Amino acid sequence: MSDVIHSFTTKVPRWQPYVVPVDLETATEEQRAAMQVTPSGKGISTYVLTLAHDPESLAVRSPLFNDIMYGKDGLASGERELGATAASVVNRCIYCAAVHASRFISHTKRADVIDTIFADWVDAELEEHLQAIFTFSAKLSTAPPKATDDDARALGDVGFDELQQLDLVFSSAIFGWANRLMHTLGEAV
Amino acid sequence: MNVIETLVSARPGSALADAMEKRAEILRLSQAAHDAVLLPRDPGGLSHGLRAALAARMSRQNADESLAAHYETLVARAAEPETSHLVIPGATSDDLRTAAIVRHADMLTVSPRDATRADILALRDVGLDDADIVRLSELAAFVSYQVRVIAGMNLIGRRT
Numbered sequence: 001m002s003d004v005i006h007s008f009t010t011k012v013p014r015w016q017p018y019v020v021p022v023d024l025e026t027a028t029e030e031q032r033a034a035m036q037v038t039p040s041g042k043g044i045s046t047y048v049l050t051l052a053h054d055p056e057s058l059a060v061r062s063p064l065f066n067d068i069m070y071g072k073d074g075l076a077s078g079e080r081e082l083g084a085t086a087a088s089v090v091n092r093c094i095y096c097a098a099v100h101a102s103r104f105i106s107h108t109k110r111a112d113v114i115d116t117i118f119a120d121w122v123d124a125e126l127e128e129h130l131q132a133i134f135t136f137s138a139k140l141s142t143a144p145p146k147a148t149d150d151d152a153r154a155l156g157d158v159g160f161d162e163l164q165q166l167d168l169v170f171s172s173a174i175f176g177w178a179n180r181l182m183h184t185l186g187e188a189v
Numbered sequence: 190m191n192v193i194e195t196l197v198s199a200r201p202g203s204a205l206a207d208a209m210e211k212r213a214e215i216l217r218l219s220q221a222a223h224d225a226v227l228l229p230r231d232p233g234g235l236s237h238g239l240r241a242a243l244a245a246r247m248s249r250q251n252a253d254e255s256l257a258a259h260y261e262t263l264v265a266r267a268a269e270p271e272t273s274h275l276v277i278p279g280a281t282s283d284d285l286r287t288a289a290i291v292r293h294a295d296m297l298t299v300s301p302r303d304a305t306r307a308d309i310l311a312l313r314d315v316g317l318d319d320a321d322i323v324r325l326s327e328l329a330a331f332v333s334y335q336v337r338v339i340a341g342m343n344l345i346g347r348r349t
Contacts, residue, residue: 013315017319018309019319020319021324023324051327053320053322053323053324054229054233054320054324056230057222057225057226057324057327061327063218064219064221067214067215067218068348071212071215092302094209100244143251143300143333144338145341149347152341152344152347152348153348161204162204162207162208162221162345163208163212165208166205166209166341169345170215170338172337172341173334173338174334176330176333176334176336177330177331177333177334179301180329180330180333181327181330183301183304184296184297184301184308184326185309185322185323185326
């Protein structure tokens, strides 16, 4: 059995569920549709097979997630990934943090930013425009959310317009969702 | 009715209203997700009444009384006396299965970072199958998303 990973890392782990994923061979038509099974039947992750236990929500969640993280215009992709990473740090989702910190780095070539975040968590001190994103997202991710008017104003002060701010709200909030699945239904190994 | 658009005070013509218009598809899918977790065609072992009561409770745990009020309307519609009292954080149930569901929902909502394999085993011990465990997780995860979308939008909207 592999060792469970409890520290933040950019080396993307494997995700191992605590529950038994749906078996692709015996999946219902509704489950197959929700998983977007292609004729080849390849490329369905363990995570998606796990979520296929609830096909009605999976069928909506996948396009919603893709629109939020990969939609056109508005906030830059790397900045959405930073919002996702901030939420994942607050919720200690090792797997999500690894995936989305890696994507942040591939978009921005700024591994140093992730080093700082993984060392200091929500206390990370970053340059002004990254700090505005990180602080807003991290504070929106607590329960209850504790982001303030000042945190929102800081986004405007560094030049983000309302559409970009809204994209950051979505990309942080969707990880309030994703972290609560990934980190509670399984573990990073 | 789109719950998020109803609860966010975006002044018509404001920059936030414009931005929301540009993200109409995300708002539409967010409402579809709401319907999928609160009013699923196949609720499995989690009744519509229990789901609505937990959603109201989760809203309160996130200090969002307006969203809780929305879920209270679903609680009233479900008219399920054995779960309707769960809308208040701290309330529990004499039924072991329901009590375990409530305990897990609270953890998912307030401190998901603390989740371990033992939490899933505790749910299985009271008879939840894996499908119900995933359904419960999706419910808490969705409400947590919705709370943050509303909170974030209201912060943007106050300044535009």
